[in-house]
Amino acid sequence: DGGITQSPKYLFRKEGQNVTLSCEQNLNHDAMYWYRQDPGQGLRLIYYSQIVNDFQKGDIAEGYSVSREKKESFPLTVTSAQKNPTAFYLCASRRGPIQGIMNTEAFFGQGTRLTVV
Amino acid sequence: SQQGEEDPQALSIQEGENATMNCSYKTSINNLQWYRQNSGRGLVHLILIRSNEREKHSGRLRVTLDTSKKSSSLLITASRAADTASYFCATVPFTQGGSEKLVFGKGTKLTVNP
Numbered sequence: 001d002g003g004i005t006q007s008p009k010y011l012f013r014k015e016g017q018n019v020t021l022s023c024e025q026n027l028n029h030d031a032m033y034w035y036r037q038d039p040g041q042g043l044r045l046i047y048y049s050q051i052v053n054d055f056q057k058g059d060i061a062e063g064y065s066v067s068r069e070k071k072e073s074f075p076l077t078v079t080s081a082q083k084n085p086t087a088f089y090l091c092a093s094r095r096g097p098i099q100g101i102m103n104t105e106a107f108f109g110q111g112t113r114l115t116v117v
Numbered sequence: 118s119q120q121g122e123e124d125p126q127a128l129s130i131q132e133g134e135n136a137t138m139n140c141s142y143k144t145s146i147n148n149l150q151w152y153r154q155n156s157g158r159g160l161v162h163l164i165l166i167r168s169n170e171r172e173k174h175s176g177r178l179r180v181t182l183d184t185s186k187k188s189s190s191l192l193i194t195a196s197r198a199a200d201t202a203s204y205f206c207a208t209v210p211f212t213q214g215g216s217e218k219l220v221f222g223k224g225t226k227l228t229v230n231p
Contacts, residue, residue: 042205042221050217056218058218094217105150111157113157
């Protein structure tokens with residue numbers, strides 16, 4: 001099946017620890033995104049990538065890092081510098097203008113719920 | 118900062134009634150999209166309207182876009198209990214460089230009572 005997969009579904013992090021959230025897509029999409037969602041809140045953009053080996057900071061990039069070594073994969077690392085990492089993290093992908101296609105919708109994974117213990 | 122602001126933040130209606138949600142945004146856009154999120158799940162795309170379109174329909178959904186007012190509305194007609202969810206608007210801000218940044222609002226939580 002084509003889609004976007006996030007893992008794990010639940011993740012627990014100790015204080016001072018780095019953790020990496022996985023996001024994989026087999027939709028052949030160029031653009032990928034990471035969002036953070038706090039309870040009862042909207043989605044805030046952490047990082048996005050329009051093409052392999054390139055990514056841009058979103059609105060709340062501090063304390064996070066990403067890589068885009070393969071088109072299919074866009075992992076997010078929550079570092080110890082992120083002081084309040086407990087949240088629901090959502091990954092998304094969409095076809096981009098690289099393929100000559102504009103105005104496309106995003107497809108989302110089912111999310112990873114991260115809790116600091 | 119978030120591009121879109123939905124209004125109202127929460128909406129409670131009876132089954133069969135219509136639900137209207139509004140979205141305002143700040144900058145020029147290439148398109149505006151509406152998404153739905155069931156509690157604790159990922160978002161699902163509902164409808165996309167281009168900046169040169171004024172109205173679009175999909176089943177029981179009707180979206181309007183007023184670029185002069187930088188606003189959009191989502192109308193769900195003949196609502197059902199299964200429509201209970203949070204609804205978000207998202208925009209791709211227009212930039213000279215063709216950025217693919219996709220920015221979401223804070224959402225409207227819709228409750229449809231049986």
